[in-house]
Amino acid sequence: MGNFDWAALIALAALCLALYNTFSGRLLARKQEELADVKNALHKVQLRLESMRALEMQKADFGARFVKEGKSTKLVITNRGKVEARDVTITFLEGPYFVLNQEAEDKFPMTSMDSMSSVRLLAISSLSMSKVKEKFLIQWVDDTGRQSKTFDIPIN
CATH class of the missing domain: 1.20.5 (Single alpha-helices involved in coiled-coils or other helix-helix interfaces)
Structure with missing residues (x-):
């Protein structure tokens, strides 16, 4: 080797x-x-x-829906946000078709709307109406500034 x-x-x-x-x-x-x-x-x-x-945590946020309460129908607008909304206004983009105009004028503008509070607006519905939705704009001021949200809510 x-x-x-x-x-x-x-x-x-x-x-x-x-x-x-x-x-x-x-x-x-x-x-x-x-x-x-x-x-x-x-x-x-x-x-x-x-x-x-x-x-x-510094924002208000709105939701809206039609609800039946007994024989009447109401548009319920709720502040679902965590803070109070101030200077709350509603502007109907078309109509109003279902919400009674006097109801909206009596309750808006609102100086403030607490968190988780709501406002109810009396609405009417008729078989003769061709429109099936209510279109409106909610505007408010919260801790982050001026905000707005557009709604296009069908009536039940």
């Missing part, structure tokens, strides 16, 4: 191990960078959500 150079074999094995460690170290560093990027993106999304939640 010939002279086998153990030193060269050990050096080659050490070189292979060093190359493997370098390669796997670089892969690990890339994965850590990707993880850091994902973590930063997630943090930005969380901050955006928190700022949106904080903004929602």
Whole structure:
């Protein structure tokens, strides 16, 4: 058997191990960078959500629907937001077709409307009416400034 150079074999094995460690170290560093990027993106999304939640806590928000109460029908407008709405007005974009005009004039404009409170406007419906929806605009002021919302509510 010939002279086998153990030193060269050990050096080659050490070189292979060093190359493997370098390669796997670089892969690990890339994965850590990707993880850091994902973590930063997630943090930005969380901050955006928190700022949106904080903004929602300062907003009034309105909903409207027709409801039957006994033999009468009423348009119920509700402040579903977290804060009081001030200087609340209603503007009928067409009509009003169903809401009695006197009802709207008597109750609006409102100086304020508390959170989760509502106002009921008496409405009429007739088989001879060709319109099936009431279109109106609610405007108000809350802690974030002047707001408005348009409604297109079908009568039941």
